[in-house]
Amino acid sequence: MAGDDGLVGTQRLLGALRELRRHLDQDLFPLAIGDVAADRRMLKELSGQLDDYLLPRLTAIDAPLLAVVGGSTGAGKSTLVNSLVGADVTEPGVLRPTTLAPTLVANPADVAWFTAAHVLPGMPRMTGGGATGGGRGEPGTLRIATSGELPAGLALLDAPDVDSVVSANRELAAQLLAAADLWLFVTTAARYADEVPWSFLRRARERSTALAVILQRVPPEASEPVTADLARLLRENGLAGAPLFSVPELALTSERARLPASAVRPISDWLAGLAADARSRAAVVRQTLTGALDSVAARVPELADRVERQQAGIAELRAVVEEAYASALLGFDEGMRDGVLLRGEVLARWQDFVGTGDLMRSLQSRVARLRDRVTAVVTGRPTPDRELSVALESGVAALIRAMADGAAERSVESWLARPAGRDLLERSGVAVTGRLGRAGAELSGRAETAVRAWQSYVLDLVRSEGADRRTLARAASFGVNSLGVLLMLAVFSATGGITGIEVGIAGGTGVLSQKLLEAVFGDQAVRELTRCAREDLRRRVGLLLDEERARFTSLLTGLGGAADTAAQLREAARAVRERRERQPL
Numbered sequence: 001m002a003g004d005d006g007l008v009g010t011q012r013l014l015g016a017l018r019e020l021r022r023h024l025d026q027d028l029f030p031l032a033i034g035d036v037a038a039d040r041r042m043l044k045e046l047s048g049q050l051d052d053y054l055l056p057r058l059t060a061i062d063a064p065l066l067a068v069v070g071g072s073t074g075a076g077k078s079t080l081v082n083s084l085v086g087a088d089v090t091e092p093g094v095l096r097p098t099t100l101a102p103t104l105v106a107n108p109a110d111v112a113w114f115t116a117a118h119v120l121p122g123m124p125r126m127t128g129g130g131a132t133g134g135g136r137g138e139p140g141t142l143r144i145a146t147s148g149e150l151p152a153g154l155a156l157l158d159a160p161d162v163d164s165v166v167s168a169n170r171e172l173a174a175q176l177l178a179a180a181d182l183w184l185f186v187t188t189a190a191r192y193a194d195e196v197p198w199s200f201l202r203r204a205r206e207r208s209t210a211l212a213v214i215l216q217r218v219p220p221e222a223s224e225p226v227t228a229d230l231a232r233l234l235r236e237n238g239l240a241g242a243p244l245f246s247v248p249e250l251a252l253t254s255e256r257a258r259l260p261a262s263a264v265r266p267i268s269d270w271l272a273g274l275a276a277d278a279r280s281r282a283a284v285v286r287q288t289l290t291g292a293l294d295s296v297a298a299r300v301p302e303l304a305d306r307v308e309r310q311q312a313g314i315a316e317l318r319a320v321v322e323e324a325y326a327s328a329l330l331g332f333d334e335g336m337r338d339g340v341l342l343r344g345e346v347l348a349r350w351q352d353f354v355g356t357g358d359l360m361r362s363l364q365s366r367v368a369r370l371r372d373r374v375t376a377v378v379t380g381r382p383t384p385d386r387e388l389s390v391a392l393e394s395g396v397a398a399l400i401r402a403m404a405d406g407a408a409e410r411s412v413e414s415w416l417a418r419p420a421g422r423d424l425l426e427r428s429g430v431a432v433t434g435r436l437g438r439a440g441a442e443l444s445g446r447a448e449t450a451v452r453a454w455q456s457y458v459l460d461l462v463r464s465e466g467a468d469r470r471t472l473a474r475a476a477s478f479g480v481n482s483l484g485v486l487l488m489l490a491v492f493s494a495t496g497g498i499t500g501i502e503v504g505i506a507g508g509t510g511v512l513s514q515k516l517l518e519a520v521f522g523d524q525a526v527r528e529l530t531r532c533a534r535e536d537l538r539r540r541v542g543l544l545l546d547e548e549r550a551r552f553t554s555l556l557t558g559l560g561g562a563a564d565t566a567a568q569l570r571e572a573a574r575a576v577r578e579r580r581e582r583q584p585l
Contacts, residue, residue: 009583013293014058016579020300020572021050026561029306032423033313039306045178046299052179054292056118057285064110065154065274065281066119068176071186072197073161076216080186080247081105081158083259084268085147090158101126102176103143106155111146114155120179139168151275156184163196174200181288182210182274184267189218189226189249193233205238208291210284212243214267219249243270293580300573304566311560313420318556320414325549328407332541335399336492336534392488393455397447400541404439404548411552412437424555440548450540458491458533459484465521465529486517490526491534 024047029039057063069077078090081103090103106114115125123142150156159176160169177183183204187197192215204211215230227246234242245267250259261268274280415421425436435441462483517526562568 009579010058010061013576013579013583014055016572016575017050017054017058017296020296020569020576021047021055023561023565023568023572024050026565027559028303028561028565029310030559031310031313031420033310033420034306036310039303039310042299042303042306045174046296046303048175049178049292049296051122052120052175054289054296056121057181057289060113060118061285063113063118064106064152065181065284066104066114066157066179067154067182067184067271068157068159068180069184069186070159070162070173070177070200071214072163072188072191072194073165075161075186075188075191077161077186078158079252079257079259080184080214080216080264080267081156083261083264084150084156084271086149086258086261087147088258089145089147101139101141101143102157102159102172103145104155104157105145105147105150107150107152108146108148109152110155111144115144120176151272153281154271154275162200163194177204177209178292180209182212182284184212184214186214186216187230188216189222192226192230198233198237201234201239202237207295208287210288211239212245212267212270213239214245214247216247217249218246223248245270290580293576297573297577297580300569300576304569304573307561307566307569311563311566313418314556314560317415317418317421317424318553321411321549321552324407324410324414325545327410328403328545329538329542331403331406332399332545333538335403336537392485392492393448393451396451396454396537397444400447400450400544401439401443403541404443404545407545407548408436408438408551415552428555436551440551443544443548446544446547450544451537454533454537454540455484455488457536458487461529461532462487465525483517483520487529487533490517490530491537 024043028043029036069081071077081090082088085105089105104114111127113119115127117123117125120142124140125144126141127144157176157180160166160173162170162173162177164170164173177200185197185201185204187194191197201211201213203209213230213234215227218226223246227244231244234240234244247259247263247267250263252259274284412425415425428436459480462480521529
């Protein structure tokens with residue numbers, strides 16, 4: 001890429017890649033939905049390829065080439081690297097895995113580029129100077145060594161085994177190969193047809209990564225047929241253009257011995273030619289960079305599909321909770337209509353209210369009501385209307401708790417029936433799961449407070465309706481509290497006003513209470529008062545259940561990225577593809 005237009009095009013392509021990287025910087029696969037291990041691996045690979053290779057390489061297109069030496073266990077990678085640079089920069093051995101910390105060897109003129117963490121920025125550097133590079137290095141670090149024998153413009157990186165028994169080493173090997181401009185893939189005459197190496201070689205083909213294959217430990221009598229067979233396999237797998245080098249089997253004096261210079265000269269000469277020829281070096285970079293860009297643009301839409309699957313699973317968990325609590329509210333609605341609340345303690349207090357003559361005394365005189373209040377103060381016993389109100393409060397609060405308990409239990413059962421739900425509950429901890437299986441500990445207090453507030457609202461309704469001059473005298477004859485209690489009872493009668501108030505109460509009492517309310521307010525007003533009281537209670541209960549539901553839904557908040565993440569990923573991939581097509585590399 002040359003000239004101002006090329007620079008502008010490169011910057012725009014970098015901008016598209018950075019935007020894509022921003023969307024990948026989320027925990028997009030938090031729960032066990034589908035093949036989540038493969039989904040997470042794909043996300044990690046894409047993020048790593050952007051961080052470790054595409055962004056740094058596009059930022060400095062003329063930076064030194066990085067050739068990663070990878071291959072199977074025991075292929076002799078470390079020995080090959082030491083032999084190519086003519087110094088013991090890596091530590092071969094018989095123990096497996098040998099390469100615990102990867103070693104990058106660079107010419108002193110290039111070492112600043114690699115120590116500055118442009119490539120593989122997430123790996124801490126360890127430097128020691130000279131060919132030894134300061135020791136073996138700690139796992140998880142990138143050991144930097146220098147060698148004047150390695151030509152400027154080219155660095156070698158000794159990677160862990162692609163088939164290591166240690167999963168972290170396998171993942172690191174894949175990460176390092178994805179960060180390479182050039183793969184030097186090492187295999188042996190005994191293992192060149194193994195499946196694991198070929199899975200990586202096919203990945204190089206799919207991503208158009210520049211590649212050379214080095215066949216080591218080839219017995220002299222098998223050199224021609226084995227090399228020919230490997231060449232055939234390369235052709236059949238679409239890798240016919242990859243240079244193939246053969247290194248004969250040699251008797252080394254120790255595990256730390258290096259191969260003679262003559263055995264690796266074809267490889268070192270080829271690498272030196274690449275480093276010395278700017279056009280050849282640029283061709284390698286162009287091939288790998290183009291393939292990596294095309295691969296990322298092609299894989300991101302698939303990742304977006306997987307993100308949508310994750311989000312659909314999270315939405316399903318949310319939906320079953322919402323359904324459980326919607327059913328709980330419907331259950332409370334039914335509890336307001338079926339008359340259950342008008343039995344038991346409420347019925348007993350109603351009978352006290354009527355049987356003591358309180359209601360009838362309300363009809364007779366204000367003096368009688370005042371006498372009742374004075375008597376209540378002297379004896380310490382609440383008035384019958386107050387006892388009935390308290391019984392209603394307790395019954396309604398108990399119904400709310402029962403509905404919330406049932407919703408919590410159904411929610412937990414639904415989550416446990418789904419892998420994603422089990423995963424989420426396990427991540428939340430056993431103690432949290434136990435708490436989620438029933439209503440929250442604070443619900444009882446909140447429910448009682450809400451019911452008392454509703455009762456105050458009902459009394460305010462009565463006062464407001466009774467303030468009309470036409471009804472003021474009639475309402476005063478009964479008293480606000482008594483009328484308020486009657487209206488509360490009406491809320492829990494059958495749908496259609498108070499005509500079903502006799503549910504659980506003596507029929508004559510129901511008729512009497514209905515007549516009293518109608519005598520004060522009239523038919524239409526009673527229907528409207530009942531509707532307002534019922535809707536206000538339902539609203540308050542709905543808020544309580546919303547708070548209870550949030551104990552579950554809060555666990556889902558923020559999981560799987562934003563709702564439009566999949567669309568944003570597809571748009572970012574499209575932008576990368578368009579920039580790539582407009583900007584020849």
